[in-house]
Amino acid sequence: MTEQHRPHRDLAALQRRLTEFAAARRWEPYHTPKNLAAALSVEASELLEIFQWLTPEESARVMEDPGTAHRVEDEVADVLAYLLQFCAALGVDPLSALDAKIGRNEERFPAPGE
């Protein structure tokens, strides 16, 4: 399937939509890297809030309740949205950054038996 048929599932396309969304509403002055990092942290905490009183076992079953499942997906979307906007503001490529980090971790934490 080409990107044309699934633009919504492409990370770069989503990042562009977020940038255009903010520009159309003139939110750019608020979107300093500092503010976006704060908003990212706040949204990550809202995701954690769903789990704060749950046992480990209960936390593995949150998607069974439709209301909680929607809340989880909504907070995941917010975290990813601010991460992408933060990266756009500073010219960071999140996929390259993660690729490099996994490489470093593979050296730092050798798998048993390797």
Added chain:
Amino acid sequence: MTEQHRPHRDLAALQRRLTEFAAARRWEPYHTPKNLAAALSVEASELLEIFQWLTPEESARVMEDPGTAHRVEDEVADVLAYLLQFCAALGVDPLSALDAKIGRNEERFPAPGE
């Protein structure tokens, strides 16, 4: 360019590498959704820590210093890594979740002039 030529830049491929990385080290028992949400929140705060005493203007220039730029990329990678592992643990598709959220926000916050 096909995915074959840049597997490291594909979100799903990175998510698989993270899952295999954790499995090879037998870290799965620790990777409950609750613990991954906590770790995501902690990493987002480590990203914020870089900015906490900076002015808005200084925060826009953090990539000019190579040491700070590396720290930013490292924390972005950690946030994305835990977000992808959280989504893998619960079967959430982060790109679909963000696509749906942008759609809801376009209705909730109409652009001026629309």
Added chain:
Amino acid sequence: MTEQHRPHRDLAALQRRLTEFAAARRWEPYHTPKNLAAALSVEASELLEIFQWLTPEESARVMEDPGTAHRVEDEVADVLAYLLQFCAALGVDPLSALDAKIGRNEERFPAPGE
């Protein structure tokens, strides 16, 4: 005014009220140190949320708006409540901990002219 006339303003008395409040509602099984640390972190983020899009100057004037002032006080209360409950659960004395920390910081960051 003596302490006898204002028991509610004493940190140890507030900590006892919180412990009794949780016990009367049988919330103790949820109040593991881990869960209380997560809740503390979530409440600190809710306080930060009030400030995330404000300029430094605007952030200094939040108490001028009665609604925002109430929200700030409410989140401060939540942060302090979970900090005190966390400390009660682990037998940590927060005032002694802070006293010791200030002492260490005075050695670590000598004041100019000292």
Added chain:
Amino acid sequence: MTEQHRPHRDLAALQRRLTEFAAARRWEPYHTPKNLAAALSVEASELLEIFQWLTPEESARVMEDPGTAHRVEDEVADVLAYLLQFCAALGVDPLSALDAKIGRNEERFPAPGE
């Protein structure tokens, strides 16, 4: 025991020491309410980090290890320090705020049998 004999254990006295500590190092320009709220949130996450991979049972035993116990006390001190500095910057009385909040919660969550 009068306050004179235990100045270090009094919340207001600790708050004054923190204010004087920051003033002597000319840190006040950095201590906007927004920055202090961010720093408070970062420190609360550092406390959570200690617990992120622990089971509920392990989290109840962290004070048995002297190194972890010291780390817990250190992060508790940092959280309280930034909370007190935040409150000083905005003129919020944290004890009154908590007293009022407990009162509201007693009405909102009646104890069983009341």
